Amino acid sequence: MKTVIVGCGRVGATLAEIFDKAGHEVIVVDTSTMAFERLPSTFGGSAVRGDGTDEDTLRRAGAEDADVFLALTEGDNRNVMASQVAIEGLAARRVVAKINDPLRAAAYAELGIATLCRTTLMADAVSAWLGEPVSGASGVRSPSGTHHGGEHHDLSETPASEAPDGGQPVTAREA
């Protein structure tokens, strides 16, 4: 399984290590080489310095045709853009974008990107621990809509807050 991880922060580096140990092909992209220090010395994948929202950079890094593409930088919008570049330009099969703004996370799930919202996850985790009601939006929110280039479906009639929540593992989407 070819996995591309954009953003070598704590989450990115942790996943890179896990997938590498499991024997998968891993490519990590970050704008800072310092970030690669988070990777263990045993890391056998490739670490490429560059802008993960730039199609040419990703192509040079060998990100084309990835089975899994994870956009995990600290910028919501950078993750959104990297994911869309991966889907539209690099034929990535399963794409997850970390989007910390819940509204944006819901909106992009409807546009066909699996999203991961730390805000909702943490709020739910704390609430659950305290025995308070939770939103139930656990894990990666599977795409509930599709995105076919210029033809978007109209979200105006479905407020994102009412978007059907997946909470299931990421399912393959057709690019």
Next chain:
Amino acid sequence: MFVLVVGGGKVGYYLTKELIESGHEVVLMEKDRKRADQIADEIGSIVIPHDGCEGKYLAEAGANRADIVAAVTGDDEDNLVICQMAKHHFAVRRSIARVNNPKNERLFKHLGVDEIISPTRMILGSIEQDIPVHELLHLAALGEGELELIEAHLQAGSPAVGKAPKDLEIPEGCSLFAVIRGGVAMPLRPDTIMREGDKVIAIGKTECETLLHGQLIGNAETADAR
């Protein structure tokens, strides 16, 4: 018309001022509090000191009744998200994005941004027009990005000089439609004889470029021959 401008840098600031002067209803979003206050001091309380990428604040700014959203921040990824949120979440009719990296133009267009303004491309185009070039000049991408507006500056060695379009093998899906001669634009008819120094304007599919290059500029071999 109600225009929502996101990004209070130089572009957003002057854009907002011009729009107000033309009598439009404008709201400007700028996430930097200090910068927002500074602009608000001058042009009034139409400045919202929040991040225009956040759905919550876009809603507060009245995105759902905006006729146009102009995303003019300095970051391409922010401008993309603003336009996509505006279109798909708030059903805004028209979205305009400033694109800094010309390479992002096609992606933005493909992802549904209605209009793309690339200052980098414009300045680049202007520089390229000033220096003699032996290549085809890309003026603009049209349609869904599969059509290009191209200018060819005919040099002395061009195979097209002394010929009319009907004498050339123009690739299918491509049209030579205008010529700029001595600074004057005129239609290029099938029997207009092209001269040295002419700037021929063509429109065609991106794939036609190589063929068109051979017909108007000459290919590498002809260049060597002269």
